[in-house]
Amino acid sequence: MTDRLYWNMEIEPQLGGEALRSLQIERLRLRARDLLREAPYFRRRLHASGVRAPEDIASLDDWARALPPFTKSDYRALMEECGGDVYRFLDETLPVPLERLVFMAATSGTTGAPQPYPLTREDIDGLWGEFMRRARWRAGVRPGDRLVHAFALSMFLAGVPSLMSIEDGDPLSIPVGAEAGAARILTTTRFFGGTVLSCTPSLAEHLIERAPAVLGAPIASLGLRILLCGGEPGAGIPEVRRRIEGAYGARLFDAGAGFGVSCAHAEYQGMHWVADDLALYELVDPTTHAPVELRDGAEGEAVFTTLVGGGFGWTRITLGDIHRIETSPCPCGTTGIRYRIVGRVDDMLKVKGVIVYPAAIDAVLASFIPRLTGEFRIALTEPPPRVVPPLVLRIERGEGVPESALPALEAEVRAALKERLKITPEIRWLAPLSLERSAHKTRFIEVAKPS
Ligand SMILES: [Zn+2]
Incomplete structure (x- = not known):
């Protein structure tokens, strides 16, 4: 049956509604039981909020009250308490005994120590594997497809763990890996006739440039x-999507930052959360950590708790991403609330009490391309989040835009920022190509050094 709508026809039709609520609560209760038994760190926190037995979790509200979100700084603090011993840390926090772990994955640790993602067999099959299958099916991948894995195989969740969960009915896997380099990824894809490519969006873009030299075509x-992309923002950005889909002549899907995948609708609709039974999705206020109701247009820091497995061990964890959600039915007709990443907690700005993210300013300015180049900087006089008004934006005018056109353009840009983000910045114009270009994550913020 390859014409069915979802991989999991039992669960997925029910996503995004109340139907799975009792299953979620039952699984949260089991999680509380296991944490009380196995995880001293969370046992202390549960006790502190009055949770002594699994039965104390009778609703999602109980769960939100039971534990504060576990942030990156909580991770750093606890790791330090554990003397940097990753197994002591895991022993403190995991709902399963360490001998149940069979696989270690981790984040890259580009901004500090890598964060461990240990896995039990159930995490590999029932959590990660099941999520990957749902995401691939929604992207249109079917048995008989030939899937070229070009995420880094080494240590990454999207690498070897994805291959360990392979079962009958999955596409043919071709694990070349990002480590092989662009030339080998391209020649391997051609030799084995790959029909699906999974990799980061930046690698997908890099392959476009390398193809003519390597393939002669x-x-x-x-x-x-x-194309199944993830691991970094990009596949959700309209210009990047257009560039990649146009060059490959393929459909691009965006997965990650939780258990979600974008849909086939012509216009990007965010990622559908496809895992209500596998992981609980919550939003909290990024400053107070108070719960934010999941309604259309709500914004908050995303908080995740895995509901199956246990080694993966997301217990009200935050990854520092700010999401905006849509709970109304998606025009694509498939289930699951949708979320988009609108910013990072780390680069949150507060201008006269209004919270604004550089990524949101980026999105507004990008809508003015080509009258703007799209490059800009937020010039601050002190480190974020507090901004002493006015918010100063240094913006490159587009190629061929004369100085005389700037006053009118400035009025338009300011009106758009006011309407969409409730900010009224001061704009300082720059000539095209005057800001430094970066191949990687763009740094939008510059803080003036005290003189
Ligand atoms: Zn959709």
């Missing part, structure tokens, strides 16, 4: 049908 000559 543009990337579209590979005949890939589907």
Whole structure:
């Protein structure tokens, strides 16, 4: 049956509604039981909020009250308490005994120590594997497809763990890995006739540039049908999507930052959360950590608790991402509330009490391309989040935009920022190409050094 709508026809039709609520509460109760038994760190926190037995968790509200969100700084503090011993840390926090772990994955640790993602067999099959299958099916991947894995295989969740969960009915896996480099990824994809490519969006863009030299033909000559991207923002950004889909002649899907995947609707609708039974999705206020109700248009810091497995061990964890959600039915017709990443907690700005994220300013300014180049900087006089008004934006005018057109353009840009973000910045114009370009994550904020 390859014409069915979802991979999991038992669960997925019920996503995003109340139908799975009692299953979630039952699983949270089991999680509380296991944490009380196995995880001293969370046992202390549960006791502190009056939770002594699994039965004390009778609703999602009880769960939100039971434990404060576990943030990156909580992670750093606890790791320090554990003397940097990762197994002591895991022993403090995991709802399963350490001998149940069979696999260690981790984040890259580019901004500090890597964060461990240990896995039990159930995490590999029932959590990660099941999520990957749901996401791939929604992206249109079917048995008979040939899937080229070009995420880093080494240590990453999207690497070897994805291969360990392979079962009958899955596409043919071709694990070349990002480590192989662009040339080998391209030649392997051609040799084995890959139909699906999974990798980071930046690698997908890099392959476009390398294809003519390596293959003697543009990337579209590979005949890939589907790109499954994730691991970093990009696949949700309209210009990046247009560039990648146009060059490959393929559909691009965006997965990650939780258990979600974008849909086939022509216009990007965010990622559908496809895992109500596998992981609880919550939003909290990024400053107070008070729960934010999941209604259309709500914004908050995303908080996750895994509901199956246990080694993965997300217990009200935050990854520092700010999401905006839509709970109304998606025009694509598939289930699952939708979330988009609108910013990072780390780069939150507060201007006269209004919270604004550089990524949100970026999105507004991008809508003015080509009258703007899209490059800009937020010039601060002191480190974020507090901004001493006015908020100063240094913005490059577009190629061929004369100085004389700037006053009118400035009025338009300011009106758009006011309407969409409730801010009225001061704009300082720059010539095109005067800001430094970065191949990686753009740094939008510059803080003036005290003179
Ligand atoms: Zn959709």
